Amino acid sequence: MPASERLTAVYELPGPPEEAERLARLISFEETVEVPLDFPLPNAIRDGIVGKPGPAVAARDGRFRVAIDFPAALAEGGLGTLLNLVFGNASIWPGVRLVDLRLTEDLLSRFKGPNHGVDGLRRMLGAKGRPLLATALKPMGTSDADLAATAAAFFRGGGDIAKDDQNIVDGSFVHFRTRVSRIAEATARESARLGRPCLYLPHLSGPQEELEARLDFVLKEGLRGVLICPAIVGLDQTRRLAESRSAVIMAHPSFSGAFYADRSHGIEPSLYLGTMTRLLGADVTVFPNAGGRFALTPDECRAIAARCAEPLGRLAPAWPSPGGGMSLDRAPELARDFGPDALWLVGGRLLMSPGGPEAGARAFRDAIARAFPEG
Amino acid sequence: MPASERLTAVYELPGPPEEAERLARLISFEETVEVPLDFPLPNAIRDGIVGKPGPAVAARDGRFRVAIDFPAALAEGGLGTLLNLVFGNASIWPGVRLVDLRLTEDLLSRFKGPNHGVDGLRRMLGAKGRPLLATALKPMGTSDADLAATAAAFFRGGGDIAKDDQNIVDGSFVHFRTRVSRIAEATARESARLGRPCLYLPHLSGPQEELEARLDFVLKEGLRGVLICPAIVGLDQTRRLAESRSAVIMAHPSFSGAFYADRSHGIEPSLYLGTMTRLLGADVTVFPNAGGRFALTPDECRAIAARCAEPLGRLAPAWPSPGGGMSLDRAPELARDFGPDALWLVGGRLLMSPGGPEAGARAFRDAIARAFPEG
Incomplete structure (x- = not known):
């Protein structure tokens, strides 16, 4: 050089x-x-x-x-x-x-960046011109069968991506395998029935010694990727895992808040959760949306989305994924703030819909369809 | 459970x-x-x-x-x-x-903790009842030969541990090998001449893919351990590296300051740099000492030392290592604040001593001898 x-x-x-x-x-x-x-x-x-x-x-x-x-x-x-x-x-x-x-x-x-990015995930899901809809499988303590049923219902309602909640962890590899297989089966069944691809992203966590084997197991199950917390797994370790397989990587901000929750030191959230997370290979970067229970402002959130899309060498754009305290009445605001290239992550409020996760997903997909009639 | x-x-x-x-x-x-x-x-x-x-x-x-x-x-x-x-x-x-x-x-x-800890490092160095003296090899940009000469001079003056500055990084494995070998040779020569063990700890950094191989190279060179930045390499990855070999692990706080530089959020510095760093297997935990150019208070620094020593399951105590803006006139304060079980890390001011690193090390060892006459 x-x-x-x-x-x-x-x-x-x-x-x-x-x-x-x-x-x-x-x-x-x-x-x-x-x-x-x-x-x-x-x-x-x-x-x-x-x-x-x-x-x-x-x-x-x-x-x-x-x-x-x-x-x-x-x-x-x-x-x-x-x-x-x-x-x-x-x-x-x-x-x-x-x-x-x-x-x-x-x-x-020298950075590979997102394996799939905005275009790749659109192709994978057959979703054009509209935001994607994701949910979090939870709460911790729920049986594998019930988590699988939640995923299936969410897909039936039109959901694109069901990810494990980042609090869903498996102390042992054995339980990880059992749980992931169960939800993967339900996902494959629903996907076949609906005639469209549905994505389930398990949470890749646990001892450092097991991460590669757990990721390989996920891919062998026919799943396409994982949820991962880079601040916990390690930023460069996440980069290594992303680079070595062509998995979909959805990055979660757990444990990273100390870098940006205070304005007078640390790292600008758009730099950490946008640029840096994209550099390490995240196809999707989850961030705590403004107006929920977390610390970021609307400007900071829009800046994250801008960093996901701006030119960055030859790296693919990543999906900004606002989450945390998301509710249906905020759909117009989400559509306006983030446009079509955003992955809406709706957890608790969707699962709590009076008609269950299926009705919850449908209501959000309807809101997306109203905001993006061409999608 | x-x-x-x-x-x-x-x-x-x-x-x-x-x-x-x-x-x-x-x-x-x-x-x-x-x-x-x-x-x-x-x-x-x-x-x-x-x-x-x-x-x-x-x-x-x-x-x-x-x-x-x-x-x-x-x-x-x-x-x-x-x-x-x-x-x-x-x-x-x-x-x-x-x-x-x-x-x-x-x-x-379930945690192995420090491989050597306070007692192990005392045995390794033959140092009883007194603080250890360490320096940082720098500045970045210095030739391998000059870094080796600095280490040798420091050891001749009575220094115990020469570590790479955390800014000393090697873009390629080839240069890492060349540089580390050069300094390891000088260390072995000086150690033989002085008839006492001298420790050189290279900075283990670089792409995640190479960390294990770099660590193995260090150990094969006859060196006993490394300097590592857990917040950069990953906390659990550091734990894995520490657990899998019986290397001496000296942890450096680079990139971790966002967790504790502000008092209203994050993690208490004694918890992060004391307990957590000990949990992941650090034998030595470097922290930015109060009164230097960094953010911690004297109370916070003493709390880190207390966490290094307090009972924690069967984990060995770790060495607290105050560093950053250390100068000779602060020796009595260091002796009083941290007692004999501390590793004094003195970088720039020691290297800048009018008589060079040898005289600098001797002056600090004299100060240690005055404060700990039984050591």
């Missing part, structure tokens, strides 16, 4: 502007040479390794943005190395928030 | 107390069944699965602590499953901070 190639990380920092610029200079040292500013650095290292901060630019809440250019070669070790470079020790500084990341084409070309 | 076994997670929440208790009730649903409170749950699930919150107890800053008991069986899937249970979606709620975690003996017995 030519030494002149640079990647850019943008930080939001506390003001005033001179203070933001001072802090950016410290970060540019911290994330590379990690020595005091008065360390006698050779010129080759000072010029060729240390990050180069630009000027402070006013941002929201009296804070300031500073872009730091780093040599792109420092991120050649992959996703983990990149995260270490742009938000390693910087994650421990008070008031530092990573808000943007611009990689070189060469670095981007 | 008997259904009656419970684990306890303690949260700090915003007040007033009724509000904290309401939020705790929501969390106890969110982290298990994840359905609205009015969902028609079967009694077996309501009583046997949903977490049981206790009363709100006043804590600092007008916040309140609530302990939630969960069935221990829900964490049978290992470390990832445990994190998902106690801080999965809860990580996305504003104002929620996980401050304590009390596991059952049965759950604790």
Whole structure:
């Protein structure tokens, strides 16, 4: 990689502007040479390794943005190395928030990204011009048979994707196999009866030693992919699993909230749940929608969707999937905010529909049809 | 596992107390069944699965602590499953901070914990009754020969452990091998000359696909362990690597700061950098010491050390390793705050000593000898 190639990380920092610029200079040292500013650095290292901060630019809440250019070669070790470079020790500084990341084409070309993405999942499901409808199989403690029945009813009502709730976990591989087989059978039966593809995505969790074998079991069952929590399984481990099989990867934000629940440090949610999650190969990225019980604002949610769709090397666009406290009366708002390329994830309220999951799915599909009559 | 076994997670929440208790009730649903409170749950699930919150107890800053008991069986899937249970979606709620975690003996017995711990590392290094002295090989961009020379000089001055700076990364396995061999040779030579064991811990980083092979290479070179960043490599992946070999694991907090840099959400630093890091098998846990350039307070740092030493099933105690902005004049304070069972990590200021790393190491060892004359 030519030494002149640079990647850019943008930080939001506390003001005033001179203070933001001072802090950016410290970060540019911290994330590379990690020595005091008065360390006698050779010129080759000072010029060729240390990050180069630009000027402070006013941002929201009296804070300031500073872009730091780093040599792109420092991120050649992959996703983990990149995260270490742009938000390693910087994650421990008070008031530092990573808000943007611009990689070189060469670095981007090293990521496979979503295996299927927006177009691939549309083809797989035969769904055109409309949002997809997903639900979460739950609650934890429900029998395998009842989870399978819920999935089947949801598909009958027009649902596209039934995923395990991220709280559905299997302590043992034996139970994982039994449970997944049961729901996979019900899914295959319903799919055959309805004459259309229905997707069931089991939750890939458990000890690190078993993840590959569990994923292989899922694919051998004829299923197409999994739900996975990258912050728990590991970001680069998720990337590895996504890259090594052509599974559909639906990423769930469990355990990642500490990165973005507070506005004065961490990582911008659209960067974490949009760009970074797409980089690691998620076809679908679930995020806690505004207006539910979680912390994100409508602007932050729309930004996640924008990051899923924007050009990013040759990586396929991913599906933004708003979830959490979703209800039928919010359908027009969802349609307006996210357009057709969104995967609506409706859990509890759909399962609680007076007519059960089938009626619940139908009501949501009707709402989608009203908002997207061409779909 | 008997259904009656419970684990306890303690949260700090915003007040007033009724509000904290309401939020705790929501969390106890969110982290298990994840359905609205009015969902028609079967009694077996309501009583046997949903977490049981206790009363709100006043804590600092007008916040309140609530302990939630969960069935221990829900964490049978290992470390990832445990994190998902106690801080999965809860990580996305504003104002929620996980401050304590009390596991059952049965759950604790499933973790191997530190391979060597305090006693093992003392035996390995022949160091009794005194803190250990470590440095970081850097800056990034330095030639392999110069890094090796720095390590050798540090050992000659009395240093115990030279670790790679966490910013020292190798994009390719080939360069990792070349660099590590070079420094390992210098370490072995110096160790033979001095007639005492010296430890060099290379930074285990890079693509997930190569981590095991890189670790095996390190051990084959006769080295005893590695530096690793669990938040980047993955917490459960670090546990797997630690468990599968008897390497010394020195954990570095890179990329983990978002969990504890803000006091109103995330995870208590002593829980994350102490208990959790010990659970995943770290023999040494590096933390950003108070008074340096990072965010932690003296109380928080002492709490990390306390968590490293407190009883935790049969897990060995780990070494707390204060680092970041360490200087010689702080030696008495370090001795007082952390006692003999601490690993002092001194980077830039030691390397910058007027007499070089050898004189720097000697000055710190002298300070240690003054504070621990019996050591």
